[in-house]
Amino acid sequence: MPELRINGGAHELDAPVGTSLAHFLREHIGLTGTKIACNEGHCGACTVQVDGVPILSCITLVHTVDGEVTTIEGLRDHPMVDAFVRTDALQCGFCTPGQIVSATALVAANPSPSSEEIRHAMAGNLCRCGTYPKIEEAISTWQG
């Protein structure tokens, strides 16, 4: 049985061929922090990292994943989480895990991104509540 590394642990890949990574995370191993909002790669809610690179897990077949998967559950203690809460960068919160996964990937590569860089990196994560100004504030101030 092939294995998939997720948040530092190994998981048996016992899903049918054709299963998406998002579906595998949510339905097979119970990691429901990764949300599905469009299921066709348009909204960013399902964003996870593979070897630190943000990808859309709803349009990624789980059997094609080659690398360590990091989901929001693996980023729970990242200071970005507190920054989002402190700045009120979430309302309904459904897109928030995906936003934070994208934001942590951004600051891992570029710890002090400019407004322009934040807007470029985060433009693929939709938020219908309109928390964008505060997401920008959270990412600008994540180091406290």
Add this chain to the structure above:
Amino acid sequence: MARLIKTEKEVEGRYTEQWIVVEEDALEQWPAGPQDTVGRPTPRQTGLQRARGEAQYTADIQLPGMLHTAVLRSPFARARVSEIDLQMAEKAPGVRAVLGPDTEPLTDEPPYQGAPVAAIAADTFEQAKAALALVEVEWEQLTPLLDADEAVAKGELMDEPSTHERGDVERGLAEADVVVEAEYRTQSVLHNSMETHQAICQWEGDNRLTVHISTQYVWGIREEVAEHFGLPQDHVRVVCRFMGGGFGSKNRPGSYTYIAAELARKTGRPVKCMLSRREENLDAGNRNATIQRLRVGARSDGTLTALDGSFVNATGWDGWVASTGGPMRMLYACENVRTVEHGAKLNLPPMEPFRAPGFVEGTFGLECLLDELAAKLDLDPLELRKLNYAHTDAMDERPFSSKSLLECYRRAEPHWERREQVRASSDGTWKRGVGLASQVWYGGGGPPSYAWVRVGADGRAAVITAMQDIGTGSATAMAQIAAEELGIPVDRVEVSLGDTARGPFASISAGSSTIPSMGPAVRSAAADAARQILEISAQRFDREQRILSLKGGQIVSSDGGSWPLEEVTGLLESGQILGKGSRGPNPTGMQVLTFGVQVAEVAVDVETGEIRVDKIAAIHDVGRVINPLGASSQVEGGIIQGVGHTLSEERLLDPATGTILTQTLDAYKLPTIADVPEIVTDLIDEPDTHLTNLGSKGLGEPPIIPTAAAIANAIRDATGADIRSLPITREEMLRALREAHERDRDRVGAPSA
């Protein structure tokens, strides 16, 4: 003693009379300004759970043995099912139950694209979907009615046209020095909550039903579901702890709840029915399109002599006729006003309320018309609005419970005064300008609403009420109110909500009503608990109760003594102090409304029609602000949805067939972080002294109302072009520029007298 009184209840502009029980005299309001907790920026209580992905939304709930549903929906705007064969689907792998068009609310005469016809429950969603492909259907396509004006001409209406008239509009127009006439159009927009509409239904035996649902109103779901299945209301339990956005579209059960409940009854297993994003954009509601034919008459000094509006709402197959004429009737002191509102019944998906339904659309028309008038009279648009300020409710002469719109205008001035400077910053083909628009809306909330407050031995409190927090942060505001009244830090208060089996009746989270409806009930419950704590403290510490108060987690005596709260509550061990509270009536004979103004700065590339919104300043009067942090988030969210509504969002139809072309989030253009202007929020934060024990009005809807008109008026300031239709696509922008160019050329080229 309990008193029975009759009061007026308003939700999103619709009034009903309501009997309520009032148990005690209202508490006095706190003084204006920040208190220990209320009025202070407070991060939301469930923020960490949501941010860490720990919050369990309806989408995340997995019940043992739960089945999944796929729904067969009409691909046509109007059709009849002449034959349907479900046998193959019934035998497909994993399928546990199938419903055909003879089960309510499924239908064999789907009146709009996306209307549900059949449903399949299977072990997995993939199996249900695969079985759906095996359903054999013969569709008879019928000619749909799609054009709103045509529907009005044919009398295909939701209701009788609604006419409001005061004074004599024809006389007012005759007395006018200037009359401006214009037709405005607004598009249909889609809510697109990130969590799609969905429910999980589970029966216990044949007469008890639990519904987990992403909703704005657990009690409304309970009532409708109980009625549908002929159950006592207490046999239906509705649960919604976390929900992923609604914006007005999740007030009612919808067909998916009944489908899940029917399939659950048939199979004896819990069943989930979840809309896909594409289904969401067909059958989860929309803000309906409107056509507004408006006239305004004014004297040369700017005094309005007449306002006249004929409105057509393209309501769709079902829904209600949101008042597009409301702003015209309510915003200005004009003696002669007439609005006629039609709701066209069309073969299009039913509307559902969307954040200030009717008023967003009607304010676009009215406030653009006012600026066209100002341009014609060569008057300052802000001065024109101040000149026609309504000091009492223009509809029925009632006084306002509070109105600080003049103060809003005063605070708008520094932003408004930037227009010379902004215009001067125009550069090449990029023209810049400033525009403003006013806002009026409801938002007073009302009874009934109840809350309980429980204080334990550890001196911590729980607010228990079956309300919902749909993402607005209302739960945090409730914690702040209880903390203030109990004199404890806010982190010692939990809020338990979202379950009709665990707490009393609470308001719908719609119509900007959660805080003004629930807040006073929570304060009253906390005060009941606080009174009991002070009574037992007086006995325990041998003091007169009148010299005791609760502050900073202490019982404080004005003679200098102070004791930690736990010193009294700790005596109770497992015992608890229980307080209960209810929402009192709104002030008799007064109109409770919210007001505001927004000032927009834009840049327009007159060669390409590209528009950029650089800045929006939002100044609103919503009474006392409980949480300035959450309030600024509400304002930003409303404005960003407003920017989408103004510039990019539109549900597109194939005009020949009535089928919907924008079902996905790449076709339907929501604003992204890169589209967001600078937003300045300025809330007046003066308690409405006539309204409840809090003085707070609602804030959810006001900020989206004036945004479109403010942007359109800024575009006129920048370019001279009159915007008449939303969204302002490049096509509409270039059309308006061309029209303005032709108008100017005709004016210059006209032979002089």
